Amino acid sequence: MTANIPPPPPVPAPSYQPAVAAPSGPSGFGGWLILVVLGQTIAPIRTLAETVVEYGRSQPVLAMQGGKIAVYGELAMNVALVIVQIWALVLMYGKRRFFPKAYVIECLAGVVVFFADVALVASALGLSVDQVVGQDNSLLRMIVQLLIQGLWAWYLFASVRARNTFVN
DSSP states (O other): OOOOOOOOOOOOOOOOOOSSOOOSSOOSSOTTHHHHHHHHHHHHHHHHHHHHHHHHHTHHHHTSTTHHHHHHHHHHHHHHHHHHHHHHHHHHHTTOTTHHHHHHHHHHHHHHHHHHHHHHHHHHHTOOHHHHHTTTTHHHHHHHHHHHHHHHHHHHHHOHHHHHHOOO
């Protein structure tokens, strides 16, 4: 015996809408964000170039007692900073969501390297911190650089373009 069973209801066609809506507003490496891109791209090159120049100038220091610790310690810290800068650069070009935070980490790493370098050189060479920092207004340059980087960090977190660009 066959019962009068109604056919099953039709299955709706699958929806092919994107899972994430397209960002509203500007996105991509344009506008003010291009300045961050340029700065980030140049940063590891600049750090390496400054490291090479400083290493060239430090040859007389190598002959001093504690000079090798000071010079090679500074060299190691600068290489570590370049690695952090390249890591942030890779995140930036990959448009990774974590990049704005990586930028802040990079900025803080620069501050840590600066103060660690001053402490290392002062202790290894038996100098006062004033003698190390006061030579070339490096503390003033660090403060100005930190203020500028702080403004760019704020931009990366506040900008619609940045929010729409770093989505991966």
